[in-house]
Amino acid sequence: MQNMQAITILAALAQESRLAVYRLLIEHAPEGLAASAIAEQLGLPNATLSFHLKELSHAGLVSSRQSGRFIYYAPVIETMDALVGYLTDHCCSQSGGTCAPATRKSAPAKRVAAAGKRRPGSA
Amino acid sequence: MQNMQAITILAALAQESRLAVYRLLIEHAPEGLAASAIAEQLGLPNATLSFHLKELSHAGLVSSRQSGRFIYYAPVIETMDALVGYLTDHCCSQSGGTCAPATRKSAPAKRVAAAGKRRPGSA
DNA sequence: TCTATATTTCCATGATTATAGAATTGTCAA
DNA sequence: TTGACAATTCTATAATCATGGAAATATAGA
Numbered sequence: 001m002q003n004m005q006a007i008t009i010l011a012a013l014a015q016e017s018r019l020a021v022y023r024l025l026i027e028h029a030p031e032g033l034a035a036s037a038i039a040e041q042l043g044l045p046n047a048t049l050s051f052h053l054k055e056l057s058h059a060g061l062v063s064s065r066q067s068g069r070f071i072y073y074a075p076v077i078e079t080m081d082a083l084v085g086y087l088t089d090h091c092c093s094q095s096g097g098t099c100a101p102a103t104r105k106s107a108p109a110k111r112v113a114a115a116g117k118r119r120p121g122s123a
Numbered sequence: 124m125q126n127m128q129a130i131t132i133l134a135a136l137a138q139e140s141r142l143a144v145y146r147l148l149i150e151h152a153p154e155g156l157a158a159s160a161i162a163e164q165l166g167l168p169n170a171t172l173s174f175h176l177k178e179l180s181h182a183g184l185v186s187s188r189q190s191g192r193f194i195y196y197a198p199v200i201e202t203m204d205a206l207v208g209y210l211t212d213h214c215c216s217q218s219g220g221t222c223a224p225a226t227r228k229s230a231p232a233k234r235v236a237a238a239g240k241r242r243p244g245s246a
Numbered sequence: 247t248c249t250a251t252a253t254t255t256c257c258a259t260g261a262t263t264a265t266a267g268a269a270t271t272g273t274c275a276a
Numbered sequence: 277t278t279g280a281c282a283a284t285t286c287t288a289t290a291a292t293c294a295t296g297g298a299a300a301t302a303t304a305g306a
Binding site for chain 3: 034036046050051054068069070
């Protein structure tokens with residue numbers, strides 16, 4: 001991942017409403033949620049939500065698909081994966097430090113299984 | 124980690140000069156670098172660098188210590204660790220997705236050894 | 247078609263952030 | 277002390293970002 005792309009993604013997440021939107025979408029992955037449902041859940045005006053969705057979309061953190069009159073937004077896991085990879089690859093101490101997330105809180109099995117995998121695309 | 128703390132850290136990293144400073148400090152961990160050395164390496168005016176160092180410091184991403192006339196800045200690995208933990212814990216898909224950094228590009232041994240470790244402080 | 251609903255764009259406004267020169271503060275060496 | 281250097285704070289300015297009402301643009305059903 002390029003520096004500038006990482007900055008775009010970090011900036012997209014570094015905002016209260018947008019982080020809330022993203023986390024809400026994660027809870028509803030992989031189907032996602034309609035914009036109206038997001039607006040209702042988070043109490044955001046339409047225009048404001050639309051603005052933030054565009055930011056998240058531009059950063060590649062969410063995708064959208066139309067279904068009838070609704071537009072569903074879903075998180076793009078690969079982007080978060082790439083960001084975490086970038087941070088561990090470029091922003092963690094070479095010598096000794098931790099920065100190893102290893103596994104998640106409540107779904108350890110899957111994570112552990114993948115633990116030996118080398119990150120293929122990292123420069 | 125609290126949401127707002129994560130946002131502070133993300134915002135601190137989401138800026139070209141600051142990310143460059145942080146990455147430079149990572150290269151010089153754990154001793155760090157004097158402000159003047161950072162300014163020279165990155166070609167930043169003193170006042171500008173000072174502004175960004177304060178942001179990084181406020182986010183807990185760097186620490187500083189005085190040594191003679193110099194102030195050395197060093198990265199705080201624990202903060203990056205906590206951020207990566209927050210992202211993997213709260214911002215990665217529950218069902219199936221990847222978001223598992225597992226190991227780093229060129230220092231796999233240490234990482235693999237820690238791969239089985241559960242993240243202790245995560246809610 | 248007409249109407250209702252979903253979403254986005256337009257726009258103005260206010261707030262925050264980034265930049266960097268100049269002045270200031272702090273530290274050391276002689 | 278004085279002088280040299282390191283770093284921060286002060287200050288003004290420009291640029292970017294966030295907010296949300298109002299208007300415009302879909303989409304679907306009757």
